[in-house]
Amino acid sequence: MPDSASCVLVISTVASTQDAERIADDLISQSLAACVQMDGPIQSFYRWAGKVERATEYRLLIKTTSAAWPKLRERLAKQHPYDEPEIVMIPIRDGSDGYLNWVIEQTS
Template sequence: MPGDTVHLLFTTCPDAESASAIARALVGERLAGCVTRLPAGTSTYRWQGEVTEDSEVQLLVKTTGARLHAAMERIRELHPYELPELVAVAASAGLPAYLDWVASETREES
């Protein structure tokens, strides 16, 4: 879909295995053109009244506006957390050829 805005969707996972499973599913199902995994991050957050720190794997999911909600739903289905981080940011600019590639790779197969 030409002109479809590319989005960067952020989520975190508790371990490499769940991060890999989510990344492979999103790309395999054409919900993301690419998922970059950044290991060994530490998140500090409040959960159920307690301040907590956990090691997590950060996923940077490249998708389009047309596939964003489906990608978010699929992450929710696969994610081991009760409340996964799901934050999307629209790309205001980028290398046109790369943005076109993301759009091409996330196009639904007919």
């Protein structure tokens, strides 16, 4: 049984499919992520610099481990086109043994 606490989900958003694909390819090729899924387009509503904004974005769901998280966060921040990107990590409390083992193997 894998240690499910070692697996995490990272969420980020970008403005284009090209940025999403570039980031996903990089994180996978560096073994920092086991899987990156892209949703979208989605509509985001937020306040920035005192003004309510609306943007079309693509959401990245990045599966990795807590051990890979620090390097992934650093690399994602450097590669991200936004001045202040959304980079959020959520611990995975439970999941199927096979999938969690696969995530761990792909990022080791």
